[in-house]
Amino acid sequence: ASVEAQRSLMPYIGKYVIETSIVMGMILVTGFQFTFNSPAEAARNIAIFLAAGTRIAPAVLRIQQSMNQIKIGISLGAPTLDLIEKSLFTTPLSLGSDSPKFSHDGFIPSVQLVNVNMSYIGNSKFSLESISLSIAPYEFVAIVGTSGSGKTTLVDAILGINPPTSGTVLISGMNPLDAYDIYPGAVAYVPQETALIDGTVLENIAAGYSAPEDFLKEVSVAINGAALGKFINDSDYGLNTYVGEKGASISGGQRQRIGIARALFTRPKLLILDEATSALDPETESMISSTLLDLRGKCTILAIAHRLSTIKNADRIIYLREGKLAQIGD
Numbered sequence: 001a002s003v004e005a006q007r008s009l010m011p012y013i014g015k016y017v018i019e020t021s022i023v024m025g026m027i028l029v030t031g032f033q034f035t036f037n038s039p040a041e042a043a044r045n046i047a048i049f050l051a052a053g054t055r056i057a058p059a060v061l062r063i064q065q066s067m068n069q070i071k072i073g074i075s076l077g078a079p080t081l082d083l084i085e086k087s088l089f090t091t092p093l094s095l096g097s098d099s100p101k102f103s104h105d106g107f108i109p110s111v112q113l114v115n116v117n118m119s120y121i122g123n124s125k126f127s128l129e130s131i132s133l134s135i136a137p138y139e140f141v142a143i144v145g146t147s148g149s150g151k152t153t154l155v156d157a158i159l160g161i162n163p164p165t166s167g168t169v170l171i172s173g174m175n176p177l178d179a180y181d182i183y184p185g186a187v188a189y190v191p192q193e194t195a196l197i198d199g200t201v202l203e204n205i206a207a208g209y210s211a212p213e214d215f216l217k218e219v220s221v222a223i224n225g226a227a228l229g230k231f232i233n234d235s236d237y238g239l240n241t242y243v244g245e246k247g248a249s250i251s252g253g254q255r256q257r258i259g260i261a262r263a264l265f266t267r268p269k270l271l272i273l274d275e276a277t278s279a280l281d282p283e284t285e286s287m288i289s290s291t292l293l294d295l296r297g298k299c300t301i302l303a304i305a306h307r308l309s310t311i312k313n314a315d316r317i318i319y320l321r322e323g324k325l326a327q328i329g330d
Helices: 002-036 039-087 149-157 174-183 201-205 212-225 228-234 253-264 282-295
Strands: 110-116 128-135 142-146 166-171 185-191 268-272 298-302 314-320 325-328
Touching: 002 039, 110 149, 110 228, 128 149, 128 325, 142 149, 149 166, 149 185, 149 268, 166 174, 174 185, 185 253, 201 212, 201 253, 212 228, 212 253, 253 268, 253 282, 282 298
Parallel strands: 142 298, 142 314, 185 268, 268 298
Antiparallel strands: 110 128, 110 166, 314 325
8 A cells, every 4th residue: 555655646746746846046146147247148049958857858758657666566576576575485385295195194183382472564463363272193083163263264274274473383293384394285274265277187186286187096086085976977078177267167167076076196194174065956966975974083174164064073172252262062
């Protein structure tokens, strides 16, 4: 907002400053010329000054406006430039292999939060406050609460997307980003809005890996778990059905199921769902719930949900209110 305000104001400041400077300069020159020169010579010099001033002013204005545009451009691009500079000194995550991992030996599917506080920049109020929580391996935990209670913020903190302002978050006893580096595919996440590439169903389920056709067995298991079988079978092109840009060629429920299948593809040990069934009809949601029940004992599940059918079988239900743990029960 500050940059836009300057952008609106600055082009006009120079115009009036230059015009004022020319008028003041003319007054000074006039006084000087008539004091020390004859009237004819003074008039000639003043005329030259005015002619030069009126010719120079537009050029100075254009230079000044160009400088403003440069400053505005730098202001708008500063975050990106800073990110590029930081990236030069940051070691990127190494996924180790371009092939997906289906076995995650050594990974402990536990989550631990110790006195986690989270506040966003420019907001003095905590979005999460004094959250301490321990999720045991292979536990099914549901997170509920009204809109704005901090459910997604809590998941973002667990995933390491937004590091907490204070406190500690551990997955498998380590920093979340370290866990992804050491155990790629062991943690899977299904957001509220599934991001799809302009490709086939197969390419979207095995997104990020080359030669997805080499893993048709694993893709088939993921499809069954996401209740996508009927959609694939009814399609003329099966797994090679194009979903369109951002999934424009399929329904919202089908997009969500592809997102769930993508999450199940690597046989994760920790599965995090953020309203992952909100766009599904009751019958399909029931099938997804059955899949989650089948995963009990094989995978730790952390699910944000509003529907009772999704959370009624959870081992524990965590109720958030205004960024705090209000209740924990069944």
